[in-house]
Amino acid sequence: MIRLENLSVTYPGGLTALSPTSLEIRRGETTVLLGASGAGKSTLLRCLNHLNRPTSGSVRIDGLGPLSRRENLLAHRRRTGMIFQQHQLIGRLTALRNVLTGRLGFHSTWRSLFPLPHEDQCVALEALERVGLLDKALERVGNLSGGQQQRVGIARAIAQRPAIILADEPVASLDPHTASRVLDLIRRICTEDGIPAVVSLHQVDLARRFADRVIGLAAGRVVYDGAAEELADIDVQRIYRQGQAESRPSTDRAYTARPLDLATEESP
Numbered sequence: 001m002i003r004l005e006n007l008s009v010t011y012p013g014g015l016t017a018l019s020p021t022s023l024e025i026r027r028g029e030t031t032v033l034l035g036a037s038g039a040g041k042s043t044l045l046r047c048l049n050h051l052n053r054p055t056s057g058s059v060r061i062d063g064l065g066p067l068s069r070r071e072n073l074l075a076h077r078r079r080t081g082m083i084f085q086q087h088q089l090i091g092r093l094t095a096l097r098n099v100l101t102g103r104l105g106f107h108s109t110w111r112s113l114f115p116l117p118h119e120d121q122c123v124a125l126e127a128l129e130r131v132g133l134l135d136k137a138l139e140r141v142g143n144l145s146g147g148q149q150q151r152v153g154i155a156r157a158i159a160q161r162p163a164i165i166l167a168d169e170p171v172a173s174l175d176p177h178t179a180s181r182v183l184d185l186i187r188r189i190c191t192e193d194g195i196p197a198v199v200s201l202h203q204v205d206l207a208r209r210f211a212d213r214v215i216g217l218a219a220g221r222v223v224y225d226g227a228a229e230e231l232a233d234i235d236v237q238r239i240y241r242q243g244q245a246e247s248r249p250s251t252d253r254a255y256t257a258r259p260l261d262l263a264t265e266e267s268p
């Protein structure tokens with residue numbers, strides 16, 4: 001379980017992307033974040049492993065403690081499987097070598113310079129088998145289709161033996177059939193392994209089909225939090241209408257929030 005307590009984010013320049021928010025992310029549950037562009041979905045998602053540093057409030061992980069403590073953050077990040085819209089894979093490397101990068105966090109920097117142990121290779125191959133791509137293990141990722149690449153990205157996340165999966169618009173560039181397949185895979189992993197997944201999406205129909213829970217955001221505030229099957233059209237309208245009514249001027253997205261500087265984290 002992950003607990004957010006009064007979490008807020010104000011970016012340099014003064015834009016409040018997330019107003020104080022308290023909620024819990026539960027094990028085995030797939031949570032979809034819905035909201036208009038600029039509503040704060042990515043900001044909230046990236047706070048869950050402090051890729052975006054909260055301006056106030058805290059993120060606490062059961063069994064670890066608050067992420068404001070450096071050692072908790074490092075341990076949590078090691079066990080956070082991230083899935084991105086653009087896969088973030090290395091095209092010239094094989095699928096297997098890309099998946100193996102999910103094991104690097106378990107080794108020291110100098111150890112990572114050498115081929116990883118046999119056990120890591122087995123974990124990576126198992127992960128590829130789980131996403132149905134074992135036969136592509138030695139294929140260059142650049143030669144795979146967009147959907148296959150996204151499945152390699154999921155395999156890399158699985159290879160981390162994650163305690164949580166965070167997926168930021170994982171199907172934005174996929175056709176509807178492939179998108180369904182990818183989301184089904186994420187949900188299945190989440191259920192089978194008893195871990196939570198938090199997924200930001202733009203498609204309401206996919207949220208209804210694949211989520212257990214939907215959190216609707218509008219202008220940095222949670223305006224819906226409930227079971228996906230109970231998400232009514234009027235709730236959807238509220239999420240998007242309010243988002244437009246309160247939409248804030250979009251800031252220059254070329255400005256990228258600096259990843260958390262671990263050296264500046266509080267120490268116990």
Ligand SMILES: Nc1ncnc2c1ncn2[C@@H]1O[C@H](COP(=O)(O)OP(=O)(O)OP(=O)(O)O)[C@@H](O)[C@H]1O
Nearest residue numbers: 011017037038039040041042043250251255256257
């Ligand atoms: N690094 C940043 N610096 C300044 N402002 C930012 C930064 N990142 C996001 N913002 C602003 O914060 C607000 C929320 O952005 P966020 O990316 O969280 O929204 P989103 O719901 O994920 O949008 P989209 O669906 O378009 O990806 C937007 O107004 C955005 O312009």
